[in-house]
Amino acid sequence: MSDVKKVVLAYSGGLDTSVIVKWLQETYNCEVVTFTADIGQGEEVEPARAKAQALGVKEIYIEDLREEFVRDYVYPMFRANTIYEGEYLLGTSIARPLIAKRLIEIANETGADAISHGATGKGNDQVRFELGAYALKPGVKVIAPWREWDLTSREKLMAYCEQHEIPVDFSKSKKKSPYSMDANLLHISYEGGILEDPWAEAEEDMWRWSVSPEAAPDQPTYVELTFEKGDIVAIDGETLKPHEVLAKLNKLGGDNGIGRLDIVENRYVGMKSRGCYETPGGTIMLRAHRAIESITLDRESAHLKDSLMPKYAEVIYNGYWWSPERKMLQAAIDETQKDVSGVVRMKLYKGSATVVGRKSEQSLFDESIATFEDDAGAYDQKDAEGFIKLNALRLRIAASKGRNQG
Amino acid sequence: MSDVKKVVLAYSGGLDTSVIVKWLQETYNCEVVTFTADIGQGEEVEPARAKAQALGVKEIYIEDLREEFVRDYVYPMFRANTIYEGEYLLGTSIARPLIAKRLIEIANETGADAISHGATGKGNDQVRFELGAYALKPGVKVIAPWREWDLTSREKLMAYCEQHEIPVDFSKSKKKSPYSMDANLLHISYEGGILEDPWAEAEEDMWRWSVSPEAAPDQPTYVELTFEKGDIVAIDGETLKPHEVLAKLNKLGGDNGIGRLDIVENRYVGMKSRGCYETPGGTIMLRAHRAIESITLDRESAHLKDSLMPKYAEVIYNGYWWSPERKMLQAAIDETQKDVSGVVRMKLYKGSATVVGRKSEQSLFDESIATFEDDAGAYDQKDAEGFIKLNALRLRIAASKGRNQG
Amino acid sequence: MSDVKKVVLAYSGGLDTSVIVKWLQETYNCEVVTFTADIGQGEEVEPARAKAQALGVKEIYIEDLREEFVRDYVYPMFRANTIYEGEYLLGTSIARPLIAKRLIEIANETGADAISHGATGKGNDQVRFELGAYALKPGVKVIAPWREWDLTSREKLMAYCEQHEIPVDFSKSKKKSPYSMDANLLHISYEGGILEDPWAEAEEDMWRWSVSPEAAPDQPTYVELTFEKGDIVAIDGETLKPHEVLAKLNKLGGDNGIGRLDIVENRYVGMKSRGCYETPGGTIMLRAHRAIESITLDRESAHLKDSLMPKYAEVIYNGYWWSPERKMLQAAIDETQKDVSGVVRMKLYKGSATVVGRKSEQSLFDESIATFEDDAGAYDQKDAEGFIKLNALRLRIAASKGRNQG
């Protein structure tokens, strides 16, 4: 363990990663560089500076990555209408590649030979951090304290703090939540506590970002979202940057009780786990994106996208953002978004985000053909006979040869 | 056209298909057999008898197919969590194969050499009826009056009625809706009218099966759904037949404003069309089925199902229920459902159907492994290192050879 | 039929398309523009000029499209290792999009409002021509004489020639083959005649491009193929243009009895048909491309390509080259080829093209890791335990819950 000289740590400023700073210094006898990012988790990042300094850290990186996060990670993912296992909008998964990338870039800048993170050995995040790190810097050393140390209970952790004079007020600042939480501009997640029983309903006071549908306003809110090439660029006519879009949609969604999710998901490491999520803005974005695609995207492209989406979601969930297969899929997805532009009108009401209108200059909806009224010859109904006859031919031949198709 | 001796017509008892009876008799100089089925559309089917008799029909089939419809078509489809283009629950599509099958069976019983239907030449239903018919009786003659006749406007149709003394009160019984509608136990659909402008919001009085979320009760309704092998067999502990399940869920869903959908979809015949749908029970079923699968179904089976689902949905939407590829997919899907049994608890509230609990004797959720607490060695966190290292190997080699993965 | 003013015809100079020239002039009373292309079919195209002139054609296009054909159509297709139904290298399918594109471009240049072709109503080529034409010029009128006229037998065709003084020596130039044939730089195909019995072996004298394996040299030929970004750019060190590469490989393959294929395939129009093909160069290219990918392409990209390939092949076979879904797939495929560069060494011998070596500066094959000898710690075998343990976890949980997996 003596061969690590300098390690870059993903540092939240919280108790756990503060313990890790000390543990790394002590165990590896190495220098620690901390990296703290604002990706919209809703907490100040600047206080992490003083905490790191108090722990003897000399190189401290504190960055606002909100715009980059939404523009280069969240938006590309939403172009694919990405959902994991039919429900999960990948709020945690999509933040990890950016953190991994910055860890490696900082390692390169500071001459560090290792990176470290506070993810446990049971979860997906360790995988996402480390696959990203290895993909970007193949010789990097990764230190995952939770897989190595013996501080396996809260008691041992607290004892370690006391022993090493780590300010205990790290954890006193607010009442300790019974849940393990993670947040960024796309979502906040909850695991553990009573959620470990999949039959138990989440308690109302667990949810932090949204009011309950019951407590939401009795009047619906309407909102118009403008898309350009698959991405939202304006809300109600106001041009916004990607992270501003998401922040505003989070507010609108949260106020209307939108985006709560309670699921059991399959982790990459092989177990099922219960998680609750609030993704107010993402929930609105997803439906809106499907709606703008519904009038601007070709049918076969749309179906092909749908058939590739579960794979794409799996790739991201499992931590392979920085892989060639993700880039391959992204190339296909992005190719389809060139004309996905226009406006979607949505109604937000007590937990539901409903599409009520969509329009586009690139629309492929052709009223003159689709109409139930006289179409002036735009579509020849007699063509349908030949279409059906030839599509039926293989079925007819099979039936005529005695194949039982019933 | 003289070679048709007897034709079986899918007869609703409404004006259009009544005109078709007469038109067939006159144009083909053939006998007409009518077939009217109760598939849960919510209207009496028995009145069709007198109407058919009045048109001179001698062989009249009127049948209650509700149980068969849900058991053999709706339920198998829901095992796959089937959604077309991310939104549509295939309410119309799934009813057509049953109608096609009965048309052919009746043709065989009555010695008819042709079948006929009232679907237009622009829609999907003609395809679904005819592909089914050809697959089950390859030599059958199909007559699609809307593709053949010149009664291309309502005026001409009414003139034809007058000329042939078709009782005009067929259409007077209720105010003519501005929408083209279709209904069965799974859903009711609306097309045409102002919906032909995708930017126009549907009017509140269009919806027939559900109250608006705004008008739904202020208190949530909780319901427990019991699954066996992927199908719902009981509601709140009461054992029900498949069609009783769906009817009850339609009531529960409709009362709580659940299941409204407003989309633009891609028809198989090549155009985009706007449709509004109410699928109260189906919307609940879909989420509940995903929830019971989430604790009972293996991860890789679940992901494989998800990746096949868009294809399966397309096969059904396009009318290929009676095809070998549908049976091939069904075999795969059904293979996965053997242990998909248990109970899902849902909360219904003003338009939302939310899963709040799930339990099963076949559960694969293992609390002793998933826990954040001490797991007594059920899972060795150190295994994760090797897991990540080998999964990262190809990425590391690529990076070490200079591949830019950023 | 009076509304066509000028039509561009895909004109081979043969009897059938000469009859079409006359038939179009007479039936539509319109001007005919002929388009004849050299795509490597192995026959002179210049003689088509005099024939067209003799038929009164004033605008005559004769073009050498060989380079464009291989560079922009054949090569992109081979990047995907494309095979239809496990066997067919799509030699006919891939030539049609280029012809369709030129027909439309010439229509635009000459102010023509229609195009025409000599493909029958039973085959795939009509679909490929027409889908391409409609995709590139949506309002174009397509005239497919074989679906319209009554010249349905060779006798009627000959009578028409006599009646219209079409020089009969069109067909006397060489003994009429009993097969329907099509050729371009990628392949030559044979259909009809005794091949209509799938049990009958093709006669040796049918094959035109290759010697039989039995007649091929008793000594193998070795050849080295240099790839850049997925395409062959040199043979045995000599830099060649795409069409020169294919011509040379056709010669090498044909001399060694390589590339004969005898299959029953599924046409898009719904029937099965027997076809025999000679694709000497393509057969060599396909194996060589897989070989260079085997050392330069990432595993997951390769597997994803393999799973998309059948779809891509179907898209091309069915005539959707000029569709958004083809471009979407192409974007994914091309993204993977950036590092597919290097040299493949092949042995050609009596019908077999065998890979015997491959090397690349972009190789991901890492001998230091793969070796059975001591790897000096490049790979830690102990990592495999964790890798297996976590991959097995879901299987173990299922088994421990009593799932029978045997």
Added chain:
Amino acid sequence: MSDVKKVVLAYSGGLDTSVIVKWLQETYNCEVVTFTADIGQGEEVEPARAKAQALGVKEIYIEDLREEFVRDYVYPMFRANTIYEGEYLLGTSIARPLIAKRLIEIANETGADAISHGATGKGNDQVRFELGAYALKPGVKVIAPWREWDLTSREKLMAYCEQHEIPVDFSKSKKKSPYSMDANLLHISYEGGILEDPWAEAEEDMWRWSVSPEAAPDQPTYVELTFEKGDIVAIDGETLKPHEVLAKLNKLGGDNGIGRLDIVENRYVGMKSRGCYETPGGTIMLRAHRAIESITLDRESAHLKDSLMPKYAEVIYNGYWWSPERKMLQAAIDETQKDVSGVVRMKLYKGSATVVGRKSEQSLFDESIATFEDDAGAYDQKDAEGFIKLNALRLRIAASKGRNQG
């Protein structure tokens, strides 16, 4: 390590697994049960008895599993036309699940709590053995000596033999091959030695099962293969059991130089490796199976099979035979094979296995429709126009809206 009481070892009788017997006894102080199976590797298995006895083994299992191997593993796999990465017929992969199953069954019979195997920590076989074992007996202990011990060179291994009086003639019986080899009824494989350089051509004297194409007979051999439900049941009219079929095809193929393969493949553990394979019978079976499917299998089923095949191959290659996803895929595949019956005629000649004829009572090839001659109205060419028009509709609409599709 003291907690293992009895371990079942996959025992070949060779030097390496003999060392493992001793090492297990010594290291774990446990009883060893040996299991040696004849799966067609071409060597006597009975001599393993005396060797095991000499090592103090009391429970010795020696079994002939050839029929079960081909019937329950090879045949089901070939129904899918399974090929890994476009080339590899999975000869090694498909034998492992059977060995794993028997190891577990014997563990259950003998009351053993562990299994062991002689596969290294770099390869796929460890994964295949262990995933199978865990899936069938989740609590089993797996001992993989090559990942644990320090006998990491041949010298150390020999020293261990001498020290423990393991008869050295184990290895003297025949000249030690420079290659790592594995064989069963489906194939023989070679790795290591000069093959570790992917540019180096394999030496002629490496190949053991086939003559070189150059040395094969100058006259072709014709053979007729009879299929029932996707499996070969007779050769040249002689009914044979599955393993007899494969043995005979190996002879026929090997005599004609068929089935040699030289590839670089992607291992599940993350590295690329060079392997050479001889699969004479399998190579013939694969082409023959595609040929019988070509006339008996529906087009869409065939295409769906092709698109699922890479996944199915990956599942088997990676060792997930005993997984729910393999069973799911198998259900789909088997569903398609009900009518895949008939006879295929093949020509074997100097390395090539060529299909020259196929016939079936279940044939879907309809000569009356496919013919170039007059089809007496079996197919109406005019239907093609409507078929094309509607398939083109989406492309035309897009083009008319200004989408550039070129």
